[in-house]
Amino acid sequence: MRKNCRIWWPKQLSSTKPSLYNLLFGWFVPCSSDSLDIVVAFASNRESSSYLQSRLLEILHSTNGNMHVSLQDKSKFSLLGQCRACLSNGQVFYEGVEEDDLRKSGTYSVDGITECCRQWSSGCCNLDGLLEQCRQTCIESDYWIELTYDSFHLPAWGVCWIPKLHHIHWNGELVSHCDIHVIFYETPTYGAHHFSLRFWNSSVLGKTSLKEPQWVDELQQKQPLNDLDTVILAINSATAAKKVFERNDGFKRSSPNGPIIWMFCTFMWHILAMSMASLSTLFYIFIQFSHSFLNFGSQSWVYSASAKAFSNTWVNVQIRCCQVLYWPVFLQDNDLRSQSSVDCAEKVALLKHSMWSSLVVDIIMGDFIGLALLLHTESVCSWVSNFASDSTNELMRSGCVWLMGVPAGFKLNTELAGVLGMISLNMIQIWSTLWIFVGTFFIYFIKGLAILAILFGLTIPSALVIDMIAIATLHVSTLHWLISILYSQQLHVLAALWRLFRGRKWNPLRQRLDSFDYTVKQHVVGSLLFTPLLLLLPTTSVFYIFFTILNTAIGLSCMFIEVIISVIHATPYIKIVLRLIKPRRFPSGIWFEIIACHNNSSDSPWSAFIDKNSLPFEEAPERVDMNRMISSSLISILHSNYLSIGQMVLPHYRKAFSGVSRSHFATSVFGLLSGKKVASTLGATLPSTMPWLFIPYKEYWCLCRNSILACMVDCN
Template sequence: MRRKCRIWWPEQLSSTQPSSDNLLFGWFVSCLSDSLDIVVAFASNLDSSSNLQSGLQEILHSINGNMHVSLQDNSKFCLLGQSRSSLSNGQVFCNGMQEDDLRKSSDGLTGCCRQWSYGCLKLDGLLEQYRQMSTGSDYWLELTYDSHDLHAREIRCIPKVHHIHWNRELVSRCDVHVIVYETPKYGAHHFSLRFWNFSEHGKTSIKKPKWVDELHEKKPLNDLDTVILAINSATAAKKIFERHDGFRRSRVNIPIIRMFCAFMCHLLAMSMASLSTVFYIFLQFSHSFLDLGSQSWVYSASAKAFSNTWINIRIRCCQILYWPIFLQDNDLRSQSSVECAEKVALHKHSMWSSLLVDILLGDLIGLTLLFHMESVCSWVSNFASDFTNELLRSGCVWLMGVPAGFKLNIELAGILGMISLNTIQIWSTLWTFVGSLLIYFIKGLAILAILFGMTVPAALVIDMIAIATLHLSTLHWLISILYSLQLHSLAALWRLFRGRKWNPLRQRLDSFDYTVKQHVVGSLLFTPLLLLLPTTSLFYIFFTIMNTAVSLSSMFIEVIISVIHATPYIKIILRLIKPRRFPSGIWFEIIGCQNNSSDSPHSAFIDKNSSPSDGMPQQEDESILISVLHSNYMNIGQMILPHYRKAFSGVSGSYLATSIFGLLSGNKIASTLGATLPSTMPWLFIPYKEYWCLCRNSILACLQSY
C-alpha cells in the first residue's frame, strides 16, 4: 500500500528562501503503519546550533516535560530531521557526491552508510549519534526546498520530501500533503477542533446499533487532536529551545518609557489593592457582626423574607474576596498549549470582569436614583395607589355585582368580596405608615447599588415586591384552595355517577358499585357545587391574573440578574478586538497540487523493483498537495449562548405546561424560574496586609503577562 505523509509546516519557514541547512524539531504522530503526520514546530540553523551537541537529550527532555499531558502520552518532541536547499539543474549534493557518483556508489553501501548515500548529511558529534538512533528506531526526515509563488501569498518555498526513514525502512516515494500553518501565539490566535455547540457529555441512546460499536473499534486514520495540540504547543517548545540554546529576542530598550510604564502599573496595582482591602475589612466586620446574631429569630426571619438578597450578597462577597486568588497563575503546564492557556486566561479573568461590569451598572443605577430620588418616590407611591385602588378595590367591587353580564351567586360573591376588601384595606393602612420610610429605602437601594453592584439591589427589589404584595398572594392562595376543592369534589362526584373510583395505589380508575344513599347524597352535593363554581372561578381568575402579573415582574428581574451573572463580558470584549482568539473548527485551502515525475530531483533514487536492463531506474509519480490551514471563528451569539443555557438549565421544557395546568386546576405554581446563579465559596480569612499584597501581586502578574 502506498504510504501517505502529511507535513504541517510553519508559515514563517516558507516566507523566505533558506540560505543554509537546518535542523527540524517537532513531533511525529502516527496512527496507522502507512500514514504519518509530521508537525514541524521550528527549524534551527545547523551552523549556529553548536551548543546543542552537549545537551540535546536534556533539552528535548525539558521540552517534553513542559508539554501538555495528552501530548506527552501520544507523541514526543524530538529532532525530526534536516532540510536543505535544492541546487540548480536538478542536482543534489550529498556528502560531497553528485547525482552520478551517488548512483554508482549506492549499490555497495549498507547500513548507515547507505542511508548517507540517499542524501543524509553527516552531522557532528552527539547530533550524528542522535540521528543514527532516530533512523535506527522510528523516523528520520530529509527535506529539500522548492521555490513557489502561490496564490499571491508570501509563500516562496515549499518543502519536498527527499526521503524518510520510516520504521527502519527507507521511503523515497509517498503521497505528500504539505499543510502550511501560522504558528499560534498567545493573545493572537490558535487552532481548535471543537465547535461552539460541542458537548462532551452528550446524551447517548441506551441501545446502539452493532455497526456503531464496530466503527468505534476501528483505529482512526489520523489523530487530528494530537496534531492540533502539537501545533498549539509549537511556540512554547520554541521558547524553551531558545532559552536553552542561548538565543534571546532583541528588544528595544527605552529606559524612560519602560520606567514610566512600570510606575503606572505599580500605581494601578496599589490603588486597586487598597480599594479591595477596604472592602475586605468592611466585609470581615459585617461577617463578624452577623455571626453574633445568627441564632436569633430576627436573623432567621430576615433570612427567609430576604432570601434572594442574602444569596446575591453572598455571591458578591465571595467575588470580592476571591478575585485576586482567581488571578493567580498556578497551572504552569497549561501554558504550553496556546488553546489551554487561552481557556485558563478566560476563566481567570471572568470573575473580575463580571464583578467590574456589575459594579459599573450598579453605580449608574445608584447615581440615577440619588439624583432623581423625589421623582422615583412619587412614581412608586402613585403606582402603589393606582394598583390598590384602581385594580384591586375596583375589581373586587366589580366582581360583587354582575361582571361581564354573568349572573353570580350574590351571597358567595358578597362574602368573598368583603373578605378581599377588608384584607386590602388593612394592608393599605399598614403601608401608610411604611410609605413615609420610602425615601430612605430608595437611598439605601442607591448606596447598595453603588457599593455592591446592580444584582444585589435587584434581588432586594424582588424581595420587597413579595413583601409589598403579601396581601394579594394570601388572597390568591385562599381563593385557589376553595377553587381547587370545588374542582376535586366535582370530579369525585362525577366519577360516582359513572360508577368509577380512583385507585391511588395503581394510579387508575376502577369500577365500583355505589349504594343508593351514596348516589342521593352525591346528587345533593353536586348541584350546589356546580352552581357556585362560576362565582368562585371568576374570583380565582381575577386574583390569578393579578398574582401572575406580580410574579412575572419578579421573574423578569430574576432573568436580568441571571443574565448579568452569566454574560461572558471578557469574551465579548476580546471577540470584538481579536476575533481570531475564538476559533471553531478548521478548514483547508488548497493552493497547489502537482505530480513529480522522473525529471524531478528525486530521480537520483534507485527503485528496488527496477530491472538491471533498464538504463535508468523506473519510478512512480509522486503527488504533492499544498494547502493552508485556516480556522472558522465564533460570532458573539454562538459564544454567549452556552453560558445562557447553563444559567437557565434549571428551567425545564415542561415548566410552561406545568404552570398552565397548575393555574387551571388551582394548584400552587412556582413564583420563580429557578435560574442557576454562581456558586458560593467558603468565607476567606487572611490578614489584611497579606490580602493587600495578594491583590497587588495578582494585578502586576496580570499586567506583565500582557
Template sequence: MRRQCRIWWPKQLSLTELSSCSFLFGWFVSCAPNSFDLVVAFACDEAALCRCQSSLKEILSETNGSMSAYLQDKSMFSLLGQCAAYPSGNDQLLKIKTEDDGQRKSCNHGTARAQNMQGSTSRERNEQRSCGCHEVNGSLEMHRRTAAESNHWIQMICDSHGIHGRNINWIPKFHHIHWNGKIVSQCDVHVVIYDAPRYGTHHFSVRSWNSSKQLRPLIKKPKWVTELQQKQPLNYLDAVILATNSATASKIIFERRLDSKRFCSKFSLICMFITLVCQLLAVSVASLSTVLYILLQFLHSLLSFGSQRWIYTILARVFKTAWINIQIRCCQILYWPVFLQNNDFRSQSCVEYAEKAALHKHSMWSSLVVDILLGNLIGSTLLVHAESVCLCIMNFANDSTNELRSGCVWLVGVPAGFKLHTELAEVLGMISLNAIQIWSTLWIIVGSLSIYLVKGLAILGIIFGITVPAALVIDMIAIVTLHISTLHWMISLVYSQQIQALAALWRLFRGRKWNPLRQRLDSYDYTVKQHIVGSLVFTPLLLLLPTTSVFYIFFTMNYLSIILVCILIEVTISVIHATPYIDILLRLIRRRRFPSGIWFEINSYHSKSFNSPNGVCLEKTSSKDSLQEDNPSGRSNVLVSILHSNFLSIGEIVLPRYRKVFSGVSRSYFGRSAYGILTGKRIASTLGTKLPSTMPWMSIPFKDYWCLCRKSMLACMPECNCHVCEYVIH
C-alpha cells in the same frame, strides 16, 4: 502498502529562505504503521546550535518537559531533520538495497559493492554522505546519526516555487527520510502550511462548539451516514493540532535555553520603569482590596453573632433572593485574587489551553465589571431623580389599590351581566375590601420611607452592581403585594376544595372510586344513602362554583401579573451573570481566537518521479524492497494545502451559557402552572434559573490576603524578559 507522509510546515519559515543547512525541530506523530505526521515547530541554523554551551539533549528534554502531559504521551519534542538549499552528494546516483535482516549496504557511482564485513563503518559513513544528508561536525553529527539509524530523520530541500497571493515565497520539498533504519525516498507527501498559533492572535481546534450535543433525528438516516458515524475518530489529529498550538511556546522555551546568557541592554531602563509601575499598581490594588476585605469580614462577624436570633431568621427568609445575590457578590469580591492566580506553565504551553484558561480566568472579572457599571449607571440615575421616582411609585401604588378596590366592588354586584350568589359574593367582597383597606393604611405609613428605600437601592447598585438591588426589588415586590398573594391563596383554597369535592361527587354518580395506591379509577358499589347525600351536596356546590370562580379568576390575574414581573427580573439577573462579555468583546475584535473545526485549502497536486536537484532520478535496485512493489511506476504523489479554521459566531458563543442558565427550569413548568391555575393548586413564583455557585466564606489573616492580592496582580501582568517578551504568558 505505500507509505504516506504529512508534513505540517509553519508559514513563517516560508517567508524568507533558510540558510544552507537548517535543523528542524518539532514532533513526530505516528498514526499507522505506514503513515506518519511530521509537525515542524521551527528551524535553527547550525551556527546557533554550535554556540550553545548546554548539550542538545538537555535542551530538548527541558523543552519537552514544559509541554502538556497529553502531548508528551503522544509524541516527544525532538530534532526532526534538516532542510538545506541542496542535498550533499547530489552528483552521485543513489542505490539502496534493504535486506530482511535489516543490514543496509550502499555503493557510490552505481558499481562498487562491499564483499566483506570489515569495512562496515566506512560503508555506513559513505551511505550517510550519499543519501543526501548534510554532514555536520561535533555532537550534532552524532545526534543526527543516532536519530537516522534508530528513530526518524527527514531530509528536505528548499523549493523556489511559492504560492502567489498567499505571501508564501517557497515550499519545502521532500527528499528522503530515515524511517526505522530504512531510507525512504518515494512516498505520498502532503505538505500542510499553517500559520503558527500565538496567544491573543489565533489557534486551531478540531472540536466544534456543539460536538457533544445529541439531537433527535427527525427523519431516518441513510445507511452511509450511519456507517460514517460508526467509524473511529481520528485521535492522532488531536495530537497534531495540539502540537501546532504548542509550536510557538516550544520555540520560545528552546531559544530561552539556547541563549540563556543573552541580554538586551537597550531595553533595560524601559523594563525597569514598567516593572516599577506594575509593582505600584499591584500594591495599590492589594491595599484597596484588603480594606474591603476587612469591612466584609467585620460585617460577616456581626451577622454570625446575630444568626441565632429569631429576627435574623425571619429577615433571611423574607429577603431570600437578595441574600443569595449578596453572598454571590461578596464571594466574587473575596475570591478574585484566587481566580487570577497564574496556572502551571505546562498548561499554558499550548495556545488553545492558554486561551481557554484566560477566558475562564477573566469571565468573572468581566461579569463583575459590567454588573457594577450597570449598577453605577442606574444607581446614579436613581439618586438624581429619587424624588420623581418616589412620586411615580406612590402614584402607581395608589392607582393599583384603587383599581383593585373597584374590581372587588364590581364583583360583588353583577359582573358582566352574570348573576352570582349574593350572600357568598358579599362575604368574599367584604373580606377582600377589608384586607385591601388595612394594607393601604399600612402603605401610607411606609410610603414616607420610600425616598430612603430608593436611595438605598441606588447606593447598593453603585457598590455591589445592578443584580443585588434587582434581587432586593423582587423581595420588596413580594412584601408590597402581600395582601394580593394572601387573598389569592385564600380564594384558591376555597376554589380547589370545591373543585375536588365536585370531582369526587361526579365519580360517585358514575360508580367509580379513585385508587391512590395504583393511581387509577376502580369500580365501586355505593349505597343509596351515599347517592342521596352526594346529590344534596353536589347541587349547592355546583351552583356556588360561578361565584367562587369569578373571584378566583380576578385575583389569579393580579397574582400572575406580579409573578411575571418577578420572573422577568429573575431572568435578567441570571442573564447578566451568565453573559460572556469578554468572549463577545474578543469575538468582535478578533474572531480567530474562537476556532471551531479545521479545513484544508488545496493549492496544488501532482504526481511525478522524485528527482534530485541536478536532475538525477533516485531509484531502487532491490526487487525485495516493499516500496518498489507498492509503487511500480516510481511516481510520488505530492499535495500542498493551507490549513484554515472555521470560527464561532456570537450566537454559538452565547447560547451554551444561556442553555446552562435555563437548564434548571423544568420542561413541565408551564404545563404544571397551567394545571395549577385550572385546579386552584399552588403556582411556582420563581422560574428556577441558575445563578453562579456560592463559595465558602474566605477567612485568612489580613497580611496573607494582601500578599495574595499582590501576587495575583503581578501574575496578570506581562513578564518582560526582553528576548522573549514577544510571547506573553498570562
C-alpha cells in the same frame, strides 16, 4: 499500499530566507503503517546550535516533559531531521543564497559544497558529534526525515519557500517516493490565535440514540486515517516547545525597545495595582465586619425570618461577597501546565478573568443606575406612590366591588360573592393604612437602594427589589392563596362526586381508577353535595381568576428582574470584548486552502496551481475529496473558522436557564388552572458560592497587588 505523509510546516519558515542547514524539531504522529503526520514546531540553524550538542538529548527530554500530558502519551518531542539547500555543480538550486553567504558561514567552501551534494545524493549526510548519534537513534527507533528547499514565490499566501521531500527513514525502511501533503500553518501564539477542532454545538451533535446500527460500531472500530486531535494539540504546543527549548539552550532575548516607555508603563501598572488593592481591601474589611455581625445574631428568630423574607437578596449578597473575596485568588497564575499549549492557556486565561470582569461590569452598571436614582429620587418615589395608589383604588377595590355585583352579565351567588368581596376589601384597606406609614420612609429606601447599587453593583439591589415587591404585595398573594385553596378543594370534591356517579374510585396506591359499588345512601348524599358545589363554582372561579391575574402579573415582573440578574451573571464579558478585538482567539473547526498540487504526468515541479477565486473548498470545505486531488504532492494552508458572538454566548445562557423547560411552563399552566401552588421564581442557575475566606488585611492587600502585577507579566 502507497505511503502517505503529511508535513505540517510553520509558515514563518517559508516566508523568510532559509539557512543552508536547518535542524527540524517537532513530533512524529503515526496514524497507521502507511500514514504519518510530521508536525514541525521550529527549525534551528545547525551552525548556531553546534554548542548545544553535548546537551541535546537532555534538552529534548526536558522539553518533552514540559508538554501537555495528552501529547506526551501520543507522541514525543524529538529531532525530526534536517532541511538543507539542494546544490548542484557548485550553484545554489534556489535563489537567494550565494557563494559569499556560504563562505561567511565559516565551515563551507565551494569544493565542500560539491562534496556535500555528492553525499546528499547518495543518502543521509553525516552530522557532527551527538547530532549524528541522535540521528542514528531516531532512525533505529522510528523515523528520520531529510528535506530540501524549493523556490515557490506566492506572496499572496506569504509563502516563498517550500520543503521538498528527499527521503524518509520509515520504521527502518528508506522511503523516497510517497504521497506528500505539505500543510502550512501559522504558529499559534497566546493572545493572537490558535487552532481547535471543537464546534460550539458539539455537545448537541454528540447525542446519539441508545441503540446504534451495527455499521456505526464497525466504523468506530476502524483506525482513523489521521489523528487530527494529536496534530492540532502539537501545533498549539509549538510555541511553548520553542520557548522551553531556547530557555534550556541558554537563549537570551534582547532588551525591549523603548526602555523609557517601558519604565513608564511599568510604573503606571504598579500605581493601578496598588489603587485596586486598596479599594478591594476596603470592601474586604467591610464584608468581614458584616459577616462577623451577622454570625453574632444568626441564632435569633429575627435572623431566620429575615433570611426567608429576603432570600433572593441573601443569595446574591453571598455571590458578590465570594467574588470580592476570591477574585485575586482566581487571578493568580498557579497552573504552570496550562502554558504547554496555547489552547489550554487561552481556556485558563478566560476562566481566570471571567470573575473579575463580571464583577467590574456589574459595578459599572450599578453605578449608572444608582446615580440615576440619586438624581431623580423624588420623581421615582412619587411615581411608585402613584402607581401603588392607582393599583389599589382603581384596580383592586373597584374590581372586588365589580365582582360582588353582576360581572360581565354573569349571575353569581350573592351571599358567597359578598363574603369573598368583604374579606378582600378589608385586607386591601389594612394594606392601604400600612402604606400611609411606610410611604413616608420610602424616599430613604430609594436612596439606600441607589447607594447599594453604586457600591456593590446592580444585581444586589435588583434582588432586593424582588424581595420588596413580594413583601409589598403580600396582601395580593395572601388573598390568592386563600381563594386558590377554596377553588382547588371545590374542584377535588366535584371530581370525587363525579367518580361516585360513574361507579369509579381513585386508587392512591396504584395511581389509577378502579370500579367500586356505592350504596344508595352514598349516591343520595353525593347528589345533595354535588348540586350546590357545582352552582357555587362560577362565583369561586371568578374571584380566583381575578386574583390569579393579579398574582401572575406580579410574579412575571419578579421573574423578569430575575432573568436580568441571571443574564448579568451568565454573560461572558471578557469573551465578548476579546471576540470584538481579536476574533482569531475563538476558533471553531479547521479547513484547508489548496494552493498547488504536483501532477506525476507533468514535467514542471509544480504544474497545477489552483486559483483562489475558483476554489470550491472555501465555499464547502467538507465536500472536497482530498484523495482525488492528491496525485504525488499537495500544498495547502491551514485555516480556522471562528465563533460568532451569538455562538459564543448562547451556551452560557443555556447553562444559566437549564432548569427552565417546556415541562416547567406546562406544569405552571396546569397548576394555575387547577388551583395548585405555582413556583414564584423561574429557577435560573446562579454562580455557585465558595467557602468563606478570612486572611489578615495586609496579606489580602498584597494578594490583590501581586495578582494585578502577575497580569502584567502575562501580557509581556
